Amino acid sequence: MTGVDEATIAAVIDRIAFDEKGLVPAIAQQHDSGEVLMLAWMNAESIRETLTSGQVCYWSRSRRSLWRKGETSGHRQRLVEFRFDCDRDAVLLMVEQQGPACHTDRRSCFFHALRDGTVRVILEPAETAS
Amino acid sequence: MTGVDEATIAAVIDRIAFDEKGLVPAIAQQHDSGEVLMLAWMNAESIRETLTSGQVCYWSRSRRSLWRKGETSGHRQRLVEFRFDCDRDAVLLMVEQQGPACHTDRRSCFFHALRDGTVRVILEPAETAS
Numbered sequence: 528m529t530g531v532d533e534a535t536i537a538a539v540i541d542r543i544a545f546d547e548k549g550l551v552p553a554i555a556q557q558h559d560s561g562e563v564l565m566l567a568w569m570n571a572e573s574i575r576e577t578l579t580s581g582q583v584c585y586w587s588r589s590r591r592s593l594w595r596k597g598e599t600s601g602h603r604q605r606l607v608e609f610r611f612d613c614d615r616d617a618v619l620l621m622v623e624q625q626g627p628a629c630h631t632d633r634r635s636c637f638f639h640a641l642r643d644g645t646v647r648v649i650l651e652p653a654e655t656a657s
Numbered sequence: 658m659t660g661v662d663e664a665t666i667a668a669v670i671d672r673i674a675f676d677e678k679g680l681v682p683a684i685a686q687q688h689d690s691g692e693v694l695m696l697a698w699m700n701a702e703s704i705r706e707t708l709t710s711g712q713v714c715y716w717s718r719s720r721r722s723l724w725r726k727g728e729t730s731g732h733r734q735r736l737v738e739f740r741f742d743c744d745r746d747a748v749l750l751m752v753e754q755q756g757p758a759c760h761t762d763r764r765s766c767f768f769h770a771l772r773d774g775t776v777r778v779i780l781e782p783a784e785t786a787s
Contacts, residue, residue, distance in 0.1 A: 535774050542769075542776065552682050552747075554693060561691025563684060566747035578771070610779075612766040613759050617682075617696040619767040629743050636742040637749040639672075641708070644665050646672065649740075 531578040539578065539609070540571045544616040550586060553618040555628065558607040564628035565636040567594070569618060574609075581606050583620055602626040627653060661708040669708065669739070670701045674746040680716060683748040685758065688737040694758035695766040697724070699748060704739075711736050713750055732756040757783060 545551050549571065555564040567585040569577070573593055576584040583604035587594035597603030608621040629636040631652060638650035675681050679701065685694040697715040699707070703723055706714040713734035717724035727733030734752040741748050759766040761782060768780035 531771065532774065535771070539771060539776060552696060554684055554696065556693055563686055563693065563749055566682060566684065566742065609771040610767045611769045612696065613761055613763075613768065614766070615769075617766070619693055631743055633743075636744070636747075637740045638743065639741045639745075641661065641665070641669060641739040644662065646669060 530581070536575055536578045539611075540574055542615055543571075543574070543611060543618070544614065545571065546616070550588070551616060551618055553585065553620055555583065555604055555620045555622050555624070557624050558621040562635055563637060564604075564622070564624055564634070567596075574618075577606055577620075578609065583622060597625065600626075600630075602628065604628070660711070666705055666708045669741075670704055672745055673701075673704070673741060673748070674744065675701065676746070680718070681746060681748055683715065683750055685713065685734055685750045685752050685754070687754050688751040692765055693767060694734075694752070694754055694764070697726075704748075707736055707750075708739065713752060727755065730756070730760075732758065734758070 543551055550568045552566055553569045554566050557564055568588055570586040573584045573586045583596045583606055585594040585596060603625045604622040607623055610619040627634050633650045633652050638648055639646050640649045673681055680698045682696055683699045684696050687694055698718055700716040703714045703716045713726045713736055715724040715726060733755045737753055738751040757764050763780045763782050768778055769776050770779045
């Protein structure tokens, strides 16, 4: 998805219910496998950039700046579809993930699981989800 | 998943990085199909109840109370696996969803999608995701 026109982008941003900090949580899901890759945050500006470029851009709460996912690592997320929920306060990004999504070099950030009464690491670096 | 012992529950809660309101965003995903069903919020108490009962319990920010998902509608979420991410500030609940997850009677809350230059409703009530 690329080249969404300005009026459409404005209409989408207008519908999103941002929180008191101007942010909305965004889930990234691999569009074909269904893997949930990560949860990050977007503001209006990052949504605008994502819909304009077709490459996912978040808002980094720690750095307080736009976070063009994969800009340095090359592990970009190409936007396949932009979705949002019934209350308009959560976003679901259907993406094509290039390489690992996680900064630990794992495919997904959700690699801790409670299994057999303990927290286990269920995904190794540079592997796909079990 | 039921009957997680108290020491394990305490260890899990201790590892979660709750926000300044004592909350963490939680994604519910149907464990077998991979559908992302909803995003809601949990506090320590709702995590404790979820891991004890095996039925998902959120924290309702609007009602400021525990939200035992499906308690009135019957649309419960049985917990299959509790996961959390690299930064420990997001939870992924692998669930068995009974009926629709959304209060609009749709399977998933994420039924708005930007397609063909406009926001479309991509899921009808009591249908599964396209």
